[in-house]
Amino acid sequence: MAASGVDANVVAKRRAEKRPKPSPYVDEEDIPIVKKDAKVDRSRSCPYLDTINRSVLDFDFEKLCSVSLSHINVYACMVCGKYFQGRGNNTHAYTHSVFEGHHVFLNLMTQKFYCLPDNYQIIDSSLDDIIYVLNPTFSDVMIKRLDRNPKLSRAYDGTTYLPGIVGLNNIKANDYCNVVLQSLSHVAPLRNYFLKEENYRKIKRPPGDIAFLLVQRFGELIRKLWNPCNFKAHVSPHEMLQAVVLCSKKRFQITKQGDPIDFLSWFLNATHSAMNGTKKMNSSIISKTFRGKMRVYSRKIPNVDLSDAEKAELLLLDEYQETVTEMPWLYLTCDLPAPPLYPDESRENIIPQVPFANLLTKFNGVTEKEYKSSKDSTMKRFELTRLPHFIIIYFKRFNKNYFVFEKNPTIVNFPIKNIDFGDLLAPEVRAQHKHTTYDLVANIVHDGQPGQGKGNYRCHVLHKGQGKWYEMQDLHVTDILPQMITLSESYIQIFEVRKDIPNPFYQAEMHAEASEAAEGDQENTGSVMEISGDVAENVQDVVDTKNTQEIADK
Template structure:
């Protein structure tokens, strides 16, 4: 059957121009499109009405969907705020590279506090306003820093992670060299040559207020009751190999505890600080979270308990092993070996002395230690006849005899003897046990421990080993830091009417000047080496004297 010829040629129906876009097409245009389609295929009014109706309905449905999409897009454009389409400058306008830099107020800048946004309390992508010192999150058109720039008129901000400085709301980065001192305060880093000269050169510096200070001998802010923390950190900051490690090593891939401690140590030894003191707030907040608020800035704790927790957690954070010794810098500095001999106490009638060791049944073991505990003799209940010994005194060598391997001690139902083993660690930590608890009260032993700051011979307390150390040759240790305790009477509403408040201080040695300083929170004062023992020593750090011919590390 021959096909019926078309009424019009295809070239006359379909023009050369492209069809209009779907976005601008209307319902009337859709009807014209259907009519054209009918003419092209030779269908007139006698064509299949059902197919035509279905096609027309589909065309109408398509166009209505396009119109609804267009209407929703126009509505979104109308509701969109103006700042979402703000264009950011890639560079400052020519001739205005130092715009707003004169508004920076360095006297209000304090980067010691925890990096949290002052509005959202988020620690992600935090910027510091260099005009007022507040922290804000982000710098985009919807960020808190952007709103702060528009609302208050503060335009210069520094990123606390990358240390890049930006101008808002324009959004460009500032490349001026005049901001290098601000970037240095965010994360102070000294060169290796500067670090090695800290203990050799007598270097003084001045803060922005014109106050002179000595790097490394600066006060630490006591936020409420964190003086125990300040004393321990000051003592650790003057242990040379530990300080050099945290000042020079790249610890960016370590935990937050390690990074924040490293920053605090570098701020204590900052030679170009804006202020002559530091605040431990950032590290304290991290310790409070990690210890489940066992150690925080609101409640006073025991310095030795805190030091034990801190050393163990830092050891693990630095990749140290729980079983293998000497796997971190902390263990290589403080860890030593101790021989323990123990024997069961039996109720024998012929045993005249409970603490007398018998030849048989002696158990020996070797343990590792990070700190040595020294026990004080019991304080006398009454004064002597001449009323001289109001406060009892004992030499340090007497309480060190606990580790001579001869003097036994009774613990529960066992007698024990202790002896140090070679080699001794480069630094020794002594804990003088002053506090004891019974079922009713906590007691404090006020006995004064007398000592000399130089030349403590540890050879009598070490088991001889000719392979490691010549017999009879002394092993000298010098005092580096001494944490002291002071009890102050305060009025109280309790029945007794008075209570004791603990005050913790730290005495540290200045190697360059060969002088001593006593640091109590923000107060730094000189101290005489001859009178250091007059305080109640609680935690002592002793450094092993290097042999002749060996240089200092």
């Protein structure tokens, strides 16, 4: 009894002195208690937290070990910013901590901090800002305030920026991707959807499918662009572009200049397909935001070399009768008038101009245009039957023939606010739309000469919180007057519907009938959404046929 009493006093004294027990032959019930207390104290009072260097942390790049190039179990060193694999003995992260004296590491998957080589978890609220930069999260309240918040944010390096108005790195020749991604980040429904990862996290895809990687990377990029607590005032789209190269099978590359309209068309279709989108109108956020409908009227015309009698005989055949095709679209292609061949009287080349309204007459259902092929010619006219919430307009500036690649320098005179697309609709179709007035929210411009690898792209976006326009060209961000936007050589534009301006010709009864008819048509459609983009060129498919079904039966 005395011995046991002495042992108890010794244990109590050692606890009071907070010293570890030197002998392993002690009461087993005391061992886990002492070890647990020591572990908790050490986790919450790590002596190496002051070695963290936030200025070198960059989570925009691909999560690969800098030594083994493995993407499994990757940790980021909080002192130098490099990525290493593993945490146990003889791993790259363990070796780095021993040889370099860097002790704090972050697991990029579990978002937990560890101290190496001691190998214990660090729990400290002062590290929450690092986790938020790694994976920004947005609540419903924060999302609602984005378009009403005019305040600037201050990055860790001291620079100020507006969330959403953030430059993107141009790795080599990816400015054509940057302008599209920056423009889409200001499409409110698309942005709000991807700001919350739970909206698309549970989408099921077949095993081994890589298409969903595009959705994940785009969501990460959107959250970083709108993050109000960034460590720096710019973002690198490296991971997003790596997913683009992989999913497009190197059709779009980082090191080679491309066409923004080709990338935009492919990206919208690929994202829609990756989210299990179908032909139904609301099957994905892409379809719900950008998809419109039109009727295409086509009729073949006889050869001009034939006699009048032969032409009259051919026009009686079924082949030469007008046909009507219902088809969806993601963007509308506007054909620019040809520039003058010769200078004016003062021998000066004047840049031609054209009103935006003149270009839109192509879609009023009355204007016809001839489309020639190697076999025959066809007259077509286009009639819009449904306007989406966001309308994408593409100005066809580049023409390629057998000899040269030409650019049309015509300036389009377009209004920035209150564009009524209802004027293009038939009266019965216009009565089905609650709103037909649109405002410009994004404008993509091409500068320089045409040709492969020549010229560059920039974009203008509207920040609704401040009500100002900003010009972004890779990392260069500056404000711009609205009057200057109309003087640029616009290439792609995105318009948003004004829900505060009602359509005076709207009739609720006709809207209900049109909705019922649309639901009936969707029941007879297949599992793949058919999308037409460039409706001006023989209604050709604008997406890779390996990824998406052809748009129409020809």
